[in-house]
């Protein structure tokens with residue numbers, strides 16, 4: 407992940423606090439220097455780094471630890487809180503307040519505008535809105551077709567005009583047709599922020615469309631140039647939010663994260679891959695939590711909510727609390743995981759799990775295997791599904807014959823079930839209240855994982 411290195415250095419720094427004997431000025435100075443070094447290496451803007459660390463230092467020297475927190479815990483918490491504040495504090499959601507709600511995408515060449523349109527279109531469609539895409543990139547010849555392909559993939563109507571070279575005319579042509587959609591997402595040409603002509607075009611298009619959201623798409627690999635580029639866009643077409651893309655790569659990422667400071671607008675989404683599902687809403691507390699290694703229970707819950715219908719999730723969690731777990735639960739979970747994305751990504755979000763490196767094979771249940779297991783399960787009795795421990799050789803034989811799935815594959819399914827059951831045992835006996843307390847701890851004052 408982008409910023410992995412930053413996360414590692416920050417974790418090291420926080421460990422130093424845990425190991426130290428006293429919290430004194432010397433330790434605080436050392437901590438501030440370490441954080442500065444880590445942020446600068448990640449390409450975060452120099453001025454911002456100094457402002458941020460100055461604030462950490464001031465608070466660390468001035469504030470008394472509140473009762474209930476040790477000095478060390480308080481210090482870690484100051485670092486956490488200031489980093490969260492730095493990134494915008496609360497998640498900045500896009501609320502669809504009128505019809506059609508127009509979202510315009512601007513950014514440099516190849517930053518990920520068109521790809522992000524597909525992701526956003528899917529995101530808003532899932533929320534129940536009627537979405538359309540409008541192609542106003544008249545400069546790159548292949549651009550309209552690219553947008554059409556992406557829209558087709560997610561079943562969203564796409565308005566393009568391949569022969570027209572004036573974006574203003576295209577917009578006017580489709581303006582009335584677009585009235586019947588809830589959300590219209592507008593693709594614009596990539597540009598170099600320093601080229602006068604393209605900048606004039608974006609100003610014209612912006613003034614004509616008057617978008618409700620104007621999102622600046624910034625790629626993680628842009629580095630220190632981010633500030634200046636973002637500023638030029640903002641001066642010509644007021645930016646309301648930032649999408650930081652390619653956050654799955656190896657770039658340093660700090661530049662993209664600080665583009666929001668230049669435009670005084672929050673990061674709203676992260677692009678974490680090339681596929682339409684590789685989009686995350688940006689949640690500063692969760693993000694900092696993940697950077698510092700405390701996991702991100704909230705982002706996980708959000709994803710889980712999308713994948714499993716609410717009543718079902720509630721039902722499952724109630725039964726898990728009782729320590730109950732059937733083959734059907736296992737299957738439901740595997741299906742849900744498939745929808746949520748790779749298990750690896752999910753594990754990163756669970757507190758405590760981010761530090762454990764699991765073998766890749768364990769994290770990926772292949773599609774083909776899921777299909778076989780589904781067939782095998784269709785040949786099982788209700789009793790077997792509810793209590794797979796009764797599956798002896800003769801039962802496995804019968805299921806294998808009935809379903810055409812090999813005994814080996816069925817045994818593997820049983821093995822997978824046992825692993826799941828073991829994990830569920832950890833929940834057993836925990837009252838909903840104690841679970842709630844656990845959750846509170848994750849979200850509360852101190853990043854867990856720092857035992858002091």
Ligand SMILES: Nc1nc2c(ncn2[C@@H]2O[C@H](COP(=O)(O)OP(=O)(O)OP(=O)(O)O)[C@@H](O)[C@H]2O)c(=O)[nH]1
Pocket residue numbers: 513514515516517518519520521522543546549594595596597623651652653654655676677678679680684
């Ligand atoms: N890994 C990764 N690749 C991305 C992400 N977003 C976009 N890309 C890739 O970046 C490349 C450029 O994406 P586009 O969406 O075409 O970028 P654009 O800003 O529309 O480009 P122009 O229209 O040429 O200015 C493509 O190969 C995308 O697949 C992301 O979040 N992660």
Ligand SMILES: [Mg+2]
Pocket residue numbers: 519520521543549593594596
């Ligand atoms: Mg494009």
